[in-house]
Amino acid sequence: MKIRILGVPLDLGQERRGVDMGPSAVRAAGLNAALRELGHQVEDSGNIHVKLAEEQHYGDRRAKYLKEIAETCRELAERVYHTLELGFFPLSLGGDHSIAVGTLAGVSKFYRHRGQTIGCLWIDAHADMNTPESSPSGNVHGMPFAAALGFGPEVLTNVFGDSPKVQAKNAVLIGARDLDAGERQQVRESGVHVFTMRDIDEQGMRAVMEKSIELATRGTGGFAVSLDMDVVDPDEAPGVGTPVPGGITFREAHLAMEIIADSKKMVSLEIVEVNPILDTHNRTAALAVGLASSALGKKIL
Numbered sequence: 001m002k003i004r005i006l007g008v009p010l011d012l013g014q015e016r017r018g019v020d021m022g023p024s025a026v027r028a029a030g031l032n033a034a035l036r037e038l039g040h041q042v043e044d045s046g047n048i049h050v051k052l053a054e055e056q057h058y059g060d061r062r063a064k065y066l067k068e069i070a071e072t073c074r075e076l077a078e079r080v081y082h083t084l085e086l087g088f089f090p091l092s093l094g095g096d097h098s099i100a101v102g103t104l105a106g107v108s109k110f111y112r113h114r115g116q117t118i119g120c121l122w123i124d125a126h127a128d129m130n131t132p133e134s135s136p137s138g139n140v141h142g143m144p145f146a147a148a149l150g151f152g153p154e155v156l157t158n159v160f161g162d163s164p165k166v167q168a169k170n171a172v173l174i175g176a177r178d179l180d181a182g183e184r185q186q187v188r189e190s191g192v193h194v195f196t197m198r199d200i201d202e203q204g205m206r207a208v209m210e211k212s213i214e215l216a217t218r219g220t221g222g223f224a225v226s227l228d229m230d231v232v233d234p235d236e237a238p239g240v241g242t243p244v245p246g247g248i249t250f251r252e253a254h255l256a257m258e259i260i261a262d263s264k265k266m267v268s269l270e271i272v273e274v275n276p277i278l279d280t281h282n283r284t285a286a287l288a289v290g291l292a293s294s295a296l297g298k299k300i301l
């Protein structure tokens with residue numbers, strides 16, 4: 001497979017600074033070499049330029065830095081689209097989760113131009129389903145899943161063209177365990193499929209992934225994977241933007257990625273919210289590299 005890495009050092013979508021160093025931390029943990037070892041052709045196209053928080057005012061308190069985030073997402077969307085056109089598999093590195101709007105915009109437009117839709121696996125401790133009206137913080141990294149599904153400010157939902165990027169019937173939230181009050185209602189009304197931590201505990205990761213992939217591939221050209229590292233338990237992944245106890249284990253995370261690889265239906269991958277400031281010895285970035293490898297074909301035997 002030909003893989004192109006796109007770094008997006010964006011941290012405007014959240015309060016706690018540090019995820020802007022995520023792409024660097026994941027590269028330092030050996031991403032490129034690990035993927036080459038699997039036999040892939042790997043091309044790193046570097047980072048997208050992102051403005052610093054210090055360079056500007058946050059604007060609307062209910063959706064801070066919205067304009068700048070939308071601009072970054074548009075640029076990422078163009079690059080992702082171009083990457084697919086050239087026959088490369090896009091691997092985006094965040095940055096905070098608001099970059100998902102850009103990745104999904106690029107992938108969905110590419111498939112739309114070929115008469116197809118895409119599914120999405122949103123693997124996350126949170127639902128990221130807020131809108132400026134429901135968000136308690138005004139941080140845009142809590143809004144990208146809503147935006148991809150067509151809810152929220154137009155400047156975000158319409159990045160790089162049509163909305164929604166993904167239809168709710170093909171969108172699956174996996175690993176959720178921390179939702180805001182207003183967000184719960186939005187999740188229910190949106191029609192997305194949700195497998196919470198309780199579902200994973202009760203049914204097991206294998207069953208959850210098989211059901212999720214079935215939903216995400218039903219009538220689509222494949223599915224995008226948006227992996228927020230905070231889905232993994234903070235014991236294993238302490239270096240994330242917003243840690244929440246009670247997450248999936250190291251092995252559950254790998255199993256999920258291995259099942260994704262087996263499906264051969266993943267059309268893009270993004271790994272977000274790695275925060276080296278909160279990490280110990282870059283282990284969360286190292287885990288990110290391991291999970292990317294599993295999703296892209298690494299097997300134990």
Ligand SMILES: [Mn+2]
Pocket residue numbers: 097124125126128141228
């Ligand atoms: Mn997230």
